[in-house]
Amino acid sequence: MELIKPVLEIPQDSNLDINGLASREVAWQVLLAVAAGAYANIAMERELSRNALRPGDRGLATELAYGSIRRRLTLDYWLNQLGKVSTSKQNPLLRWLLHIGLYQLLFIERIPPAATINTTVEIAKKYGISSLAPVVNGILRTAHRIQQSGQSLIIPSQLNFQLSVTHSLPAWLTNNLLIWRNQSGLEVFTVASNNSPPIDLRINPLRASREQVIANFIQQGIQVYPLPELSQAVQISGRVGNLKILPGFKAGHWCVQDRAAQWIGSLVNVRPGHRVLDACAAPGGKSTHLAELMGNVGEIWAVDRSKGRLDRINNNAQRLGLTIINTLLANGITLAHQKPEWYQAFDRILIDAPCSGLGTLSRHPDARWRIEEDKIRQLIEVQCELLKTLVLFLKPGGRLVYATCTINPEENERQVMNLLENTSNLSCVFQQTRWPSLTYGNGFFAAVFQS
Known part of the structure; x- marks a missing residue:
């Protein structure tokens, strides 16, 4: 070492x-x-x-x-x-x-x-x-x-132990990364996962322009710059303390959201007037993003199992001036029994599924020590059940986006294969794994399905 x-x-x-x-x-x-x-x-x-x-x-x-x-x-x-x-x-x-x-x-x-x-x-x-x-x-x-x-x-004499100790990764994760990406890919992954992540903001175009927000920050001596791939995104340079006291927060000009999460929202391809289901919605960053992209015109249902987290969605929506988000306390797996009237009722569905979170180790420093392989196997079963149930709510001609913040193929590409094998009226028109990096931010996977 x-x-x-x-x-x-x-x-x-x-x-x-x-x-x-x-x-x-x-x-x-x-x-x-x-x-x-x-x-x-x-x-x-x-x-x-x-x-x-x-x-x-x-x-x-x-x-x-x-x-x-x-x-x-x-x-x-x-x-x-x-x-x-x-x-x-x-x-x-x-x-x-x-x-x-x-x-x-x-x-x-x-x-x-x-x-x-x-x-x-x-x-x-x-x-x-x-x-x-x-x-x-x-x-x-x-x-x-x-x-x-x-x-x-x-x-240490064994390569996997050397890499595990050098990069501070659990042995099971080191072994899997060597399979998924080989040693050079593992080392690129750890550079992103072991450094402090940048602070990314998403500008609310209903309240402010990106240029206006940048100017307000610079006036306060805070350096920010736009992220070119995303029209609403900026990155703050350095640490700035309590974000809630920065210019524009209380006025709803922006919210904190990683660039990778903003990429997911753009893939849903919403339009004003759409009816949208965000099936695993908390803490609500993607629900509010979709509402902004829709110009606050249409209907969004944000579903989650945690009342406290749904309250956060409502509070954020209020601060951002978004009125089209409805929240529902429910389990997505059993939603068909609770809401049979939602059968084929949505133009767009986003399933930001619970996952191992292996793409967000820099942002969640303790995650690598909490995740266990047995828990991942349980999560894979949940993801499969969510897809099987929630696809029933998609209108003919509608779009469903399945997303995770992990780089595990069993939670990503394998789930796409399973859904396509068991659903006849669905096609996958796009899928991509973005590994964590300075360019893309957190690691994310997204698959876009068309009915």
Whole structure:
């Protein structure tokens, strides 16, 4: 395994020295919460709400937490070689604190090593593990010496283990990626999956133009630029803190949506006056996108099993000034029994199916450690049932888009084959897997069917 070099940068206005203790503390608390079962994004929001950090320090806390979670396997590998106690037996307070310190040494360019070591030791002293402060100091200093000298850790002999440790991927996923994409494809995948994703916005053309939104941001000193493939998309350059206080949010000029998700919405090819079913709708980004593309003329039914998530759709639609979205609390698999009158009633159907989410590992840093192969097999059964049921609601001549945010062929191309084998009046006119990348954003799959 090659020695890992620092590759990431952090916000220019972050406190990089020992005075920036709060950012490291927030990141550490997030790691502890995730280890206890919390989702990373929820834990991050909670800790940021408890701590008044300026934008740069919020960005640093987010990078440290999410980066350490993504790189968990790599960091554990280092610690298992540097320490006397394996990470599985370490005091959790110590293990996750060492992750925060080691991540800074290995993966962030601008933080001085002395500041990293000192802040990590200070946190140990402050939070009741002062007896372990010498352990923290010794391990981090040893790691820094190894890094500076160009030495290498003991290299795993098996290729799949080498790749798993180097890129911090579960062994089962590494094995599958080698089958799906070979080693070079795996390494391209991990570059996108292990770095912080950009912040993409979707402009609401019913409230503002893209040019107007860009001008408003630049006036506030925030750099944004348009994404050429998507007429409503812009990317924010760098981290900007709380997005809800940025210009145009409250007025409904824009919402946050990854460029890959915006691509899916464009494939549905809606028109004003269409009747549209968004069958797995929450959290609602695609429902609101479709309403914008329809000029807020027509009818959209957003269906989901979670009332709380449907409430979010209603709130977002209200903020964006969209009035054609109706929400329904229901399971798409049993929808034919609940809504028999919907048989062949929709011009367009979008099935953004529940999936393994393997295309969104950069945006959901803890996902790789939550996904299991048994769960994926269960998801494949759900996807199959959704397609079999929801195709019944498509009008003759209508269009159905099946989408996932995964790159697993069993959840994508295989589902297309299954549907076509069991449905006589349907043809697939387009399908594509977009692997995660700096160009395309999250990894997504889409198949377009015509009745």
